Structures are given as C-alpha cells and as structure tokens.
Amino acid sequence: MLQQLLTGAYSVLSYYLLLLGLLGLYAWRRPASGRRLLSGLNLLTAAAGLLSLVSWGYELWSGWHGQDEFEQYALLNRATGPYWWAYWGMLLPYLGSQGFWWPGPRRSWCWSVGYALGGLLLPVLERLLVVLTGMHRDYLPSSWAMFTPGMSLQWALGLLALGLLLGLRPWRRQTP
Secondary structure, rough: OHHHHHHHHHHHHHHHHHHHHHHHHOOOOOOOOHHHHHHHHHHHHHHHHHHHHHHHHHHHHHHHHOOOOHHHHHHHHHHOOOOOHHHHHOOHHHHHHHHHHHHHHHOOOHHHHHHHHOOHEEEEEHHHHHHHHHOOOOOOOOHHHEEEEEOHHHHHHHHHHHHHHHHOOOOOOOOO
C-alpha cells in the first residue's frame, strides 16, 4: 500500500517537473523564484525516490525471506524471467532521481526535463509488468504466449501526446 502511494506521488512530481521544466526552457528569462521552486521540487523528488527505493527493498526482502514459495517464485520470475526489462526498468527513475542530491543537476532545467520524461515511463512499466506477468503464464497452457509490443502503436501514441503538448502549449501567454 505504501509503495503504491509513493509511486503515485512520484508520478505526480514527474508531471509537475516536466511542466515546470518546459516552462523554464521556453522562457528566455527564468525568474529566481522559478529556480528556487525547481530546486525544492527536485529535492522533494529525490526524497520521494529514496523512500520508494527503501519501500521496494523492504518488499523484496519480506517476499524473499517469507515462507510462501509462490511469492518467492513470483519475485524471482519478475527479476530474471522473460519480462526482466520491465522490472529493472522500473528501478531506473528511482535511481535517476538520486542525482538531485547534488546541486548541479538539481538546479539544471534540462536535467529536470530529461528526468521527468523518463519518470513518466514508470507507471507504464509498472502496469505492463503487473498485467504481463499475471497473464503470460495463466492457468491454461493454451494461453502461454509471450507479449511482443507493437512499437508502431507505442510511437504513434507518444508522438500524438507530444504533439498535443507542444501544439496546445498551455504555458504560453494569450496575446490578443
């Protein structure tokens, strides 16, 4: 429960960082209050990432040292099974946020936007992992198939979202 709450808060911080970073990259003159806000938000993101890493580590430790052999198998299958890339890919945004403890990346608008774009993949990978590992070895052997993502659809949706964000530009001032 705590890990889901932290992941949700972490995703919201990524969205906010992305919008604030795009605002800062778009503006020619960045106000000092925006720099302080960015620095504080990056520190909050680093703290949330550290708490998420601790909670994830506790979940792994309690699952591995528990007496339930099915939970041990599920943990081992997620980490080393056919969808290991989604499992370890979920760890990357948490590790990347730990760079915000240093002042250089914490105050950089470009670093924040790059991190936020990577952090937006976290909910996608998490849901993908839960659905795929739950369905690829179902009860019926006839449904034991591997999932191969259709990258054309993924790229099309990503480009559509980016086009909407850049086309609508909600941060732009309305000029008469």
